[in-house]
Amino acid sequence: GQQVMQIPQYQHVQEGEDFTTYCNSSTTLSNIQWYKQRPGGHPVFLIQLVKSGEVKKQKRLTFQFGEAKKNSSLHITATQTTDVGTYFCAPNFGNEKLTFGTGTRLTIIP
Amino acid sequence: DVKVTQSSRYLVKRTGEKVFLECVQDMDHENMFWYRQDPGLGLRLIYFSYDVKMKEKGDIPEGYSVSREKKERFSLILESASTNQTSMYLCASSLRGGYSGNTIYFGEGSWLTVV
Numbered sequence: 001g002q003q004v005m006q007i008p009q010y011q012h013v014q015e016g017e018d019f020t021t022y023c024n025s026s027t028t029l030s031n032i033q034w035y036k037q038r039p040g041g042h043p044v045f046l047i048q049l050v051k052s053g054e055v056k057k058q059k060r061l062t063f064q065f066g067e068a069k070k071n072s073s074l075h076i077t078a079t080q081t082t083d084v085g086t087y088f089c090a091p092n093f094g095n096e097k098l099t100f101g102t103g104t105r106l107t108i109i110p
Numbered sequence: 111d112v113k114v115t116q117s118s119r120y121l122v123k124r125t126g127e128k129v130f131l132e133c134v135q136d137m138d139h140e141n142m143f144w145y146r147q148d149p150g151l152g153l154r155l156i157y158f159s160y161d162v163k164m165k166e167k168g169d170i171p172e173g174y175s176v177s178r179e180k181k182e183r184f185s186l187i188l189e190s191a192s193t194n195q196t197s198m199y200l201c202a203s204s205l206r207g208g209y210s211g212n213t214i215y216f217g218e219g220s221w222l223t224v225v
Contacts, residue, residue, distance in 0.1 A: 009150065033213070042200060042216040043153070088153060090214070096141055096160045096206060098214055099169065102152035 004091045006101030014109050019076040021104035023089035030094040032072045034063060037103075038085045046074075081108050113137070114217040116201050122223045129188040131220050133201030140206040142184035143214065144168075144176060146197040153200065159184055160206060191224045198222075 004025045013019050023032065031050040035043040047056055049065035049072060056063045062075045072091075076083055089101040117132035135142065143158040145168075155168030157176040165176050173195060177185045184203075188195055201217040 006152070035214075042219055043214075044216070045213045048213070097155065097158060097166065097168065098143065098204070099155050100145070100153040102150070 004089065004099070004101050006089055006104060008104055009102060010105050010107075012107045012109060013079055015081060016078050019079050019083070019106055020073055021087050021089075021106075022071065022073050023091065023101050024071045025091055026070070027093065028069050029072075029091045030069075031092045032065060033090040033092070033098075034072075034074050035088045035090060035100070036085050037088065041085075043088060043100075076106075079106070079108055081110065084108050114201055114203055114215050116199075116217040116220045118220050119218065120221045120223075122225060123188075123191050125192060125224055127188075127191050127224075129191050129222065129224075131186040131188075131199055131201070131222070133184045133186070133203075133217055134182050135184075135201075135203040135215070136182065137203065137215070138181065139203035139215075140181075141204045141212070142178065143202040143204075144174075144184065144186045145200045145202065146170070147200060147219070148197050156186065156199075191222075193224050196222060196224045 006023045033048045034046040037043040053067045054065040060077045064073045086103040086105045088103045114135045123129050144156045145153045154170050156174050159165045159178040175187045199220045202214045204212040204214045
């Protein structure tokens with residue numbers, strides 16, 4: 001079936017360190033979205049990547065979509081306490097059904 | 111702003127009870143979704159609907175059913191609640207996007223405990 005693996009499941013970093021989460025699919029994606037869920041909150045849309053090799057930036061966040069459109073990453077430079085939360089990728093296989101990766105839970109050590 | 115409203119934030123139900131979780135969105139979105147979230151398992155899709163009276167099974171539909179009689183409302187039904195259905199349930203909606211995709215907007219979540 002169409003599945004995606006998101007790694008790592010957990011990441012603990014010192015404040016100021018970088019953080020990366022990866023999403024890998026066995027099949028080609030039409031696009032991929034990324035969401036952030038703060039503790040106690042609900043997931044909130046961050047970005048959508050559509051084109052092969054696409055790179056988008058939002059301040060300290062860099063999102064990449066692989067050339068083969070099978071993998072994606074979210075990189076945070078110099079983490080801050082406000083980055084705490086769980087980051088989910090949401091791959092789209094070309095239909096209305098939207099599933100999510102298992103998420104990467106980021107905790108920051110001050 | 112898009113608003114997705116879930117009727118109950120916290121519920122406690124007994125095993126075997128029939129449970130209704132209601133969700134309403136105010137942005138005329140075609141698509142609506144029900145997910146459950148459990149630690150270590152992420153967000154798992156239970157059912158989704160891309161139009162009134164239309165429904166499609168997600169990845170974990172067993173033990174659940176849904177109803178979409180009106181475009182703005184999508185209900186999740188647990189016919190006979192069991193303890194393994196204790197979870198947080200998230201409703202979401204989006205415009206129809208298909209291949210191009212579309213942003214999903216989530217409700218605040220409903221914490222269900224089955225005892």
